Amino acid sequence: MTLENIKLDIDFVRSQFPAFKDPLSKDWSFFENAGGSYVPKNVIDKLTEFMTSTKVQPYAEYPMSKIAGENMDKATHLFAKMINAKSNEILIGGSTSINLYVLSNALKHIINPGDEVIVTNQDHEANISPWRRLKEYGANIIEWKFNSDDHELKISDLKKLINSKTKILAVTHCSNIVGSVNNLKEISDLAHKNNIIVIGDGVSYAPHGFPNVKELDVDFYTFSLYKTYGPHLALLYGKEEVLRNLPNQNHEFLKGQYPYTINPGGPNHEELVSLIGIYEYFDNLYNHHFKDKDKDTIEKIKKINNLIASHEEYLANPILDYLYSRDDLFLIGKNRISNKNRAPTISFYSNIKSSKEISHTLNQHNIATRNDNFYAWRCLNALGVDTTDGVIRISMTHYNTIDEVNHLIKILDTKI
Ligand SMILES: Cc1ncc(COP(=O)(O)O)c(C=O)c1O
16 A cells, blocks of 8 residues: 655655765665664754853753753654644653653552553563552552564453553554554543543554644653664653642652653753754655645655555565565564554564574674663563564664665565
8 A cells, every 4th residue: 555655755864864874874774763862964963063162951941051952842843743742742752761660650549449450561661660559559550461472462451451440551653673553542532431540551652653742641651762763762652631630759849840850851952952852854855845835844754654564565575475475483573564554663583593693693794783681581481482582673763775675575585
């Protein structure tokens, strides 16, 4: 299925990322994007600009400080627009793991002994451990297990787990191993009918299209900005009416000043400002491909998302087809992407060779990837995969090319 008639101009895309010209990285096919993506030059420029002329404590009256503060606000404002949130509904923290850890501390007050918290075994541990810890406050932890045949989380199974005691549901929008996109909107609707707070992990989803958090209707949503073409930071969205009532996790005198109430220490200033570069990159991408310049940000993001999804589908399906055709390699998750039902994050393992051996061979042929459990060790355990050797993960984004895909398939076919 073609999601968008206009094709992504891959040469334009790659011209925006200095890594493709850098002597160290230029000859490598980079397939480890789910671990962290390259950054466009706009991000590097914003970071350099901040460090050169405004690297002072922000929000004072003198110009360097005033501009530093204005740019921090601008970055927050632009990012909020990109995901259809309000500026006071997002915070930028050090990582998704830390953001969720702080959030779980803030939410523990809603737990009474005997209440239930649902976590999955498909998620990265960052969206499991903080919620499992609520056991210390009397919560019973209920696991929503993925189906062993197709590795999918079934909403019919979730329905059986929900009851009047369920308070929190933590679920991934897209697993960093299985790759399937879970229907977060349907999950949220079901949860809200039962007064359950939903925390969606969008870390493996957002690099393939920024979410519209209002459409998803989640209470909280998080993703790591270092995987969406930015520096090592992470964004946490919280619905204002929920965020407003969370107990303060920051300095006492900041009580009531959400979202800072759940952002102790605040953001890294220079990296926050560099996020303007991600907005600019996406804006450039839009302007390069589409004529109608008057669209608002969310409309532009929607069109770019379709453009990217179409390209990623074109790249991923040949790899999925190839892996699926091999009797000795086990592909995890769906063997076809269509209509954004899967991310191009493709995990597999062999019944003959170790994942480490396979990864090593791929590295020897300039294919950057690795074997690991990628902190989704409950998922790997449930799949019966050794969590030390792990799986090999081929993860792409919109800047990967069909030549890289063909090279990968050739090496898999001749050397693995
Ligand atoms: C799906 C998923 N969730 C959460 C995380 C944790 O993100 P962070 O490294 O920002 O803590 C990761 C990191 O790989 C991930 O892939």
